[in-house]
Amino acid sequence: MNGLPSLPRQLVLGAGAYDSLVAAASEARLRLGMRLMDQGDVGYVDGAAGMDVLVLPEPPAIDWVLDEPGPAIVCWAEGDGVRAHHSTRLGEGLGERLGASVVPSRSVASDRVGAIIGADALQDTCVAVLGLGSGGSFIVRELARAGVGRFVLLDDDRLEVGNVSRHECGLNDVGRLKVNAMRDLVHRHNPGARVVTSTTRISGDTRSEVRDLLLGERAELVICATDTRESRLLINRLCLQGKHPMIIGGVYRRAYGGIVQRVIPGLTPCYQCFVQALPQEAADNEISSVRDASRTSYTDREVTPQPGLSSDIVPIALLMVKLALLELLDGRSDAFRTLSADLVAPIYQWINRRELAHASWDPMGVNVDSQSVLRWYGVLLERSTNCAHCSTGANPYVGAS
Numbered sequence: 355m356n357g358l359p360s361l362p363r364q365l366v367l368g369a370g371a372y373d374s375l376v377a378a379a380s381e382a383r384l385r386l387g388m389r390l391m392d393q394g395d396v397g398y399v400d401g402a403a404g405m406d407v408l409v410l411p412e413p414p415a416i417d418w419v420l421d422e423p424g425p426a427i428v429c430w431a432e433g434d435g436v437r438a439h440h441s442t443r444l445g446e447g448l449g450e451r452l453g454a455s456v457v458p459s460r461s462v463a464s465d466r467v468g469a470i471i472g473a474d475a476l477q478d479t480c481v482a483v484l485g486l487g488s489g490g491s492f493i494v495r496e497l498a499r500a501g502v503g504r505f506v507l508l509d510d511d512r513l514e515v516g517n518v519s520r521h522e523c524g525l526n527d528v529g530r531l532k533v534n535a536m537r538d539l540v541h542r543h544n545p546g547a548r549v550v551t552s553t554t555r556i557s558g559d560t561r562s563e564v565r566d567l568l569l570g571e572r573a574e575l576v577i578c579a580t581d582t583r584e585s586r587l588l589i590n591r592l593c594l595q596g597k598h599p600m601i602i603g604g605v606y607r608r609a610y611g612g613i614v615q616r617v618i619p620g621l622t623p624c625y626q627c628f629v630q631a632l633p634q635e636a637a638d639n640e641i642s643s644v645r646d647a648s649r650t651s652y653t654d655r656e657v658t659p660q661p662g663l664s665s666d667i668v669p670i671a672l673l674m675v676k677l678a679l680l681e682l683l684d685g686r687s688d689a690f691r692t693l694s695a696d697l698v699a700p701i702y703q704w705i706n707r708r709e710l711a712h713a714s715w716d717p718m719g720v721n722v723d724s725q726s727v728l729r730w731y732g733v734l735l736e737r738s739t740n741c742a743h744c745s746t747g748a749n750p751y752v753g754a755s
């Protein structure tokens with residue numbers, strides 16, 4: 355069999371297969387099944403029994419010969435990984451060595467980002483992401499990459515073909531509930547992550563259900579990435595009541611710019627304050643699906659889904675990720691410590707293009723003195739004295755923490 359083009363050049367062991375392999379090291383040889391991918395270039399072993407891969411309990415002796423028919427590959431544990439060779443004919447020694455990788459059962463984030471945010475710093479941290487559109491899906495992926503170990507994902511939508519140009523999930527997930535597709539995406543980065551999903555549509559009728567979910571899972575941070583003002587106001591209120599810090603973001607029409615707000619209950623202005631202070635900015639959000647357009651109740655003009663480029667949405671989502679990490683790490687990261695002195699504004703604004711209200715801005719050029727596109731601006735906003743949710747006197751959270 356050695357040298358046949360159908361034999362893979364690379365062996366990949368899933369976490370279950372590696373556990374079996376390690377267990378075999380102290381017991382006996384075993385046989386595992388292999389799935390060929392990339393026209394036979396890669397052999398993937400998930401731990402299921404089969405005839406293709408022979409796992410030896412220990413490294414073979416120099417005069418080892420194959421004493422059973424059938425296996426395409428012979429492997430054994432070596433260090434923290436695995437060593438694999440092509441098999442040969444019955445009665446002959448090992449064939450050519452092939453590359454081997456092991457997919458870990460836990461996030462690899464702690465190995466690679468440990469120096470920046472502390473190993474396993476976020477493994478027990480729970481983040482709830484409400485709304486899994488283009489922005490929400492990007493944020494989930496980045497937080498999973500950073501090592502966040504617990505997620506609550508809420509969205510009642512399915513992935514449509516039209517979403518794919520801006521969504522972290524691709525055409526192979528079309529038709530799936532976004533929560534399920536994103537759960538799988540989280541597990542591709544952090545196999546040990548706990549992901550709780552909900553397809554509850556956020557409305558006045560379901561607010562107690564959403565509240566119980568956030569409280570029950572002890573969400574330490576809520577990312578509000580829905581794109582209707584109605585749902586944002588509801589989430590804002592739930593977060594104030596449950597004392598969940600919240601980061602809310604959205605893009606303007608056709609994603610010509612966007613706003614990010616951080617709401618710390620009892621400390622910062624809430625989303626209701628923002629809506630009261632800057633109603634036009636609050637109403638000017640992009641609508642990304644026909645269904646959201648149909649339920650955008652705060653305007654009487656006809657609202658249609660408006661295209662925005664992913665590259666125009668990502669800057670807004672990226673700041674939300676950084677604010678989220680800052681909040682979750684709470685001063686535990688030396689690398690992030692200086693950033694916490696920079697990111698003190700309650701609201702941030704980013705403009706991608708000089709349009710509409712920002713059409714009169716000077717071109718960026720090489721000028722650093724005037725406002726321009728493609729820069730973050732911290733915006734001062736005071737708590738509204740007549741905010742129904744968090745104004746002094748009406749707010750039970752002021753001074754509570």
Ligand SMILES: [Zn+2]
Pocket residue numbers: 623624625626627628737738741742743744745
């Ligand atoms: Zn408020």
